[in-house]
Amino acid sequence: MIEIFHNPSYNFIGRRKWAYLLSALMVLVGLISLATQGLQYDIDFTGGTLVQVRFEQSPTVSAIRAGLSRINLGDAIIQQFGDPHEYIVRIPLTHGAAAEELGKRVEAALGQEQALGKFEVRRVEFVGPQVGKELQLQAIYAVLVSLAGILLYIALRFDLKGGVAAVTAVFHDVIVCLGMLSLFHREFSLPVLAALLTIIGFSVNDTIVAYDRLRENRGKQAQKGISFADQMNVAVNQTLSRTILTSLTVFFSAAILLFFGGRTLQDFALVLFVGVITGTYSTVYVAGALVVDWTQYVEGRLRARKKGMVKAGEPRKIT
Amino acid sequence: MARNLRTRAAIVLIVLIASVWALYPPKKTINLGLDLQGGIHLVLGVETDKHVASQTDRAAEDFKAALDRRGIGVRRIAREGLQSFGVELASPQAWNDAQSVAAEFQTFERGGQDQAAGRFTMTMRDREASRLADDAVRQGLETIRNRVDQFGVAEPTITRQGTDRILIQLPGLQDPERAKALIGRTALLEFKLVDENADAQAAVQGKVPEGDELVYQRRVDKQTKEERRVPYVVQKRALLTGGELTRADVGADPNSPGNWQVAIEFTPNGTRVFGEITEQNVGRHLAIVLDGNLYSAPRINERIPGGRAVITGQFTVDDARDLAIVLRAGALPAPVKILEERTVGPSLGADSIRQGMIAIAGSAAMVFLFMVFYYRLSGLIADIALILNLLILLACMAGFGATLTLPGIAGIALTIGMAVDTNILIFERIREELRVGKTPRSAIDAGFNRALRTIIDTHLTVMVTALILYNFGTGPVKGFAVSLFVGLAASLFTAYFFTRLLFDVVYMGRRKVATVSI
Numbered sequence: 068m069i070e071i072f073h074n075p076s077y078n079f080i081g082r083r084k085w086a087y088l089l090s091a092l093m094v095l096v097g098l099i100s101l102a103t104q105g106l107q108y109d110i111d112f113t114g115g116t117l118v119q120v121r122f123e124q125s126p127t128v129s130a131i132r133a134g135l136s137r138i139n140l141g142d143a144i145i146q147q148f149g150d151p152h153e154y155i156v157r158i159p160l161t162h163g164a165a166a167e168e169l170g171k172r173v174e175a176a177l178g179q180e181q182a183l184g185k186f187e188v189r190r191v192e193f194v195g196p197q198v199g200k201e202l203q204l205q206a207i208y209a210v211l212v213s214l215a216g217i218l219l220y221i222a223l224r225f226d227l228k229g230g231v232a233a234v235t236a237v238f239h240d241v242i243v244c245l246g247m248l249s250l251f252h253r254e255f256s257l258p259v260l261a262a263l264l265t266i267i268g269f270s271v272n273d274t275i276v277a278y279d280r281l282r283e284n285r286g287k288q289a290q291k292g293i294s295f296a297d298q299m300n301v302a303v304n305q306t307l308s309r310t311i312l313t314s315l316t317v318f319f320s321a322a323i324l325l326f327f328g329g330r331t332l333q334d335f336a337l338v339l340f341v342g343v344i345t346g347t348y349s350t351v352y353v354a355g356a357l358v359v360d361w362t363q364y365v366e367g368r369l370r371a372r373k374k375g376m377v378k379a380g381e382p383r384k385i386t
Numbered sequence: 387m388a389r390n391l392r393t394r395a396a397i398v399l400i401v402l403i404a405s406v407w408a409l410y411p412p413k414k415t416i417n418l419g420l421d422l423q424g425g426i427h428l429v430l431g432v433e434t435d436k437h438v439a440s441q442t443d444r445a446a447e448d449f450k451a452a453l454d455r456r457g458i459g460v461r462r463i464a465r466e467g468l469q470s471f472g473v474e475l476a477s478p479q480a481w482n483d484a485q486s487v488a489a490e491f492q493t494f495e496r497g498g499q500d501q502a503a504g505r506f507t508m509t510m511r512d513r514e515a516s517r518l519a520d521d522a523v524r525q526g527l528e529t530i531r532n533r534v535d536q537f538g539v540a541e542p543t544i545t546r547q548g549t550d551r552i553l554i555q556l557p558g559l560q561d562p563e564r565a566k567a568l569i570g571r572t573a574l575l576e577f578k579l580v581d582e583n584a585d586a587q588a589a590v591q592g593k594v595p596e597g598d599e600l601v602y603q604r605r606v607d608k609q610t611k612e613e614r615r616v617p618y619v620v621q622k623r624a625l626l627t628g629g630e631l632t633r634a635d636v637g638a639d640p641n642s643p644g645n646w647q648v649a650i651e652f653t654p655n656g657t658r659v660f661g662e663i664t665e666q667n668v669g670r671h672l673a674i675v676l677d678g679n680l681y682s683a684p685r686i687n688e689r690i691p692g693g694r695a696v697i698t699g700q701f702t703v704d705d706a707r708d709l710a711i712v713l714r715a716g717a718l719p720a721p722v723k724i725l726e727e728r729t730v731g732p733s734l735g736a737d738s739i740r741q742g743m744i745a746i747a748g749s750a751a752m753v754f755l756f757m758v759f760y761y762r763l764s765g766l767i768a769d770i771a772l773i774l775n776l777l778i779l780l781a782c783m784a785g786f787g788a789t790l791t792l793p794g795i796a797g798i799a800l801t802i803g804m805a806v807d808t809n810i811l812i813f814e815r816i817r818e819e820l821r822v823g824k825t826p827r828s829a830i831d832a833g834f835n836r837a838l839r840t841i842i843d844t845h846l847t848v849m850v851t852a853l854i855l856y857n858f859g860t861g862p863v864k865g866f867a868v869s870l871f872v873g874l875a876a877s878l879f880t881a882y883f884f885t886r887l888l889f890d891v892v893y894m895g896r897r898k899v900a901t902v903s904i
Contacts, residue, residue, distance in 0.1 A: 191562075268848035324749070327748055
């Protein structure tokens with residue numbers, strides 16, 4: 068039998084203060100980057116035109132720009148896409164009325180630029196202002212609804228504390244992923260949103276497994292004399308190898324997508340890649356640890372108020 | 387137990403056969419999204435407001451005609467806003483007569499009445515306005531479908547989206563620009579009399595006589611390719627429209643070599659009206675106006691009884707052919723605007739498929755090897771379950787006619803990683819039970835039973851997010867949600883039915899089992 072961990076008994080919960088610090092740091096860096104640099108939104112959300120061109124030679128950005136300035140689009144965003152033959156031109160909506168015909172005009176303008184050689188327009192996307200705004204709203208709505216759905220599900224299946232802690236953990240992952248996108252100037256597009264929602268589902272998965280185990284253990288014996296923190300630690304340790312293994316397989320899949328899935332899927336895969344890591348981490352250190360601290364806080368208040376009414380070590384109803 | 391085993395084996399077998407059957411042959415059964423096979427995806431917004439406004443205009447004209455018939459003089463009648471028009475009578479004495487005419491216009495409400503001044507407004511009821519808006523979208527959809535059919539695109543998708551949008555997907559298209567022009571054109575053909583007394587130059591300066599409008603004719607000089615816009619003043623009222631057409635055919639323009647023309651033929655009613663117009667207006671010019679642009683304004687020499695006419699205008703053969711298509715299919719009741727457009731060339735689609743397949747194969751290979759390495763025989767069982775899982779996933783997509791997109795392929799690659807989760811949960815549990823000293827069989831039993839609840843919980847939460855994604859997403863993202871959702875459902879089934887079955891076959895038979903290869 069090959070095992071990553073043999074009867075693990077790491078003191079995860081005991082070291083949670085350090086984890087809080089790390090999480091706070093990551094979230095802070097993410098938020099600062101989001102506040103200062105913001106997120107680069109794809110045309111799905113801002114509206115605009117995107118033209119993907121594959122050249123036979125590998126042209127320079129300035130040659131492409133020279134071609135585009137013929138139709139007064141010298142200020143368009145030009146990015147290499149995947150390999151050096153492939154480029155993407157993004158034109159914001161402000162370029163006037165006939166935005167939906169820009170694809171054709173870009174093609175004509177590039178054709179006039181001798182230095183560029185032969186090329187093929189492989190993709191043209193136009194998103195109008197109305198659609199962009201709607202998608203923006205729907206994106207926020209989708210994230211919020213899935214968070215609310217998870218909160219509700221865990222609150223019903225387990226308890227409110229668990230639900231809030233799980234959602235906090237997921238929210239933490241979302242902020243870290245968004246911060247990463249902002250930090251590395253990656254684009255927030257529809258596929259990235261899909262990845263984000265997948266991570267939300269995935270991250271809460273681990274949390275549920277840990278909670279499930281905690282509840283099962285509590286149901287088995289009265290667990291007298293064992294503090295809630297220790298109970299949580301035991302549950303996390305018992306599910307540790309499963310958590311790591313599952314994360315590993317998903318991590319493999321995400322890594323393959325990231326390195327072999329092509330440029331179109333790269334940002335999507337990157338979010339999955341980072342999300343799997345932070346999702347696993349946050350299961351233990353945010354979802355698990357928060358419930359412990361919350362429970363201890365509530366118990367402390369309870370004890371202070373009704374001194375003597377509740378004996379220490381008596382089975383408490385927490386989950 | 388044995389009978390139970392046989393029943394379960396039968397269920398698995400049925401699912402397997404059904405999946406293979408649904409998938410065969412894969413090239414035909416799996417729908418590829420536009421991002422994979424190339425094509426154009428268009429979302430059009432129907433400007434329903436304009437339809438309501440033009441219907442209000444029409445009602446105002448009818449109202450004026452009704453007043454005329456009763457000999458009631460009108461000083462002014464004009465549309466105000468989208469769905470009302472104001473009426474000012476020549477003399478307040480005719481008030482009661484005018485009111486009885488107004489009562490006949492049941493889709494309108496009277497308001498703003500000022501009897502002393504002989505003024506009132508007629509406002510279209512909201513229910514009528516929304517019915518008109520709905521009609522505009524429905525007719526627009528029908529018209530566009532006709533045009534696309536005549537243009538000749540294999541397997542187009544043309545559906546209504548929301549209240550006032552039309553979604554058009556044309557796979558594997560060669561010339562997207564032409565298709566777009568064909569679809570988006572309003573194609574309102576109107577025959578209007580040229581106002582011979584009006585001064586076109588004065589009209590350009592803004593002095594357009596009442597009841598008239600200014601239209602332009604595009605003339606391209608053959609040598610210099612320079613484009614000139616020639617102004618004409620025509621009567622606002624259309625005597626005849628493209629609605630009365632039965633045929634439109636392309637032919638060479640005999641008067642202008644190298645150019646093409648479209649010959650049209652009217653319905654019997656159109657023929658009669660056309661005959662009357664030409665009879666009553668011999669010597670005047672009849673303007674042929676398409677979408678507000680004047681194409682030609684020939685002089686009427688005599689009554690034209692046969693109901694035939696030609697539209698000329700320096701057309702190339704493609705121009706003429708497309709014009710004939712839109713005229714035959716009819717005009718859009720309201721103009722449309724492109725809200726979203728995504729065009730993918732076939733070469734990019736092929737690249738995406740290749741990369742997607744690499745991702746799936748790579749992801750599967752990694753996970754397969756890992757599972758066998760880590761869990762040995764049990765890992766192999768999980769791998770077989772995973773293959774069945776993929777098979778069911780693809781079969782479901784084929785069966786439901788779902789579309790496979792690039793993010794959908796990513797979803798499949800991801801599903802491979804996630805679906806083994808179920809097996810990992812079970813295996814880890816079995817290991818635990820073995821560690822506490824249980825016999826292999828009871829450990830397997832306990833492992834499966836105890837992991838079940840957790841598995842259901844974890845699957846349900848991700849399926850909830852997949853559902854939300856599906857409801858939210860557009861094309862490609864929807865594809866991702868579908869493959870994620872179906873993949874998870876299949877993983878629930880295979881892990882619990884199929885893995886268990888294999889375990890039972892291997893370990894629950896008659897012979898004594900000493901160890902579990904896990």
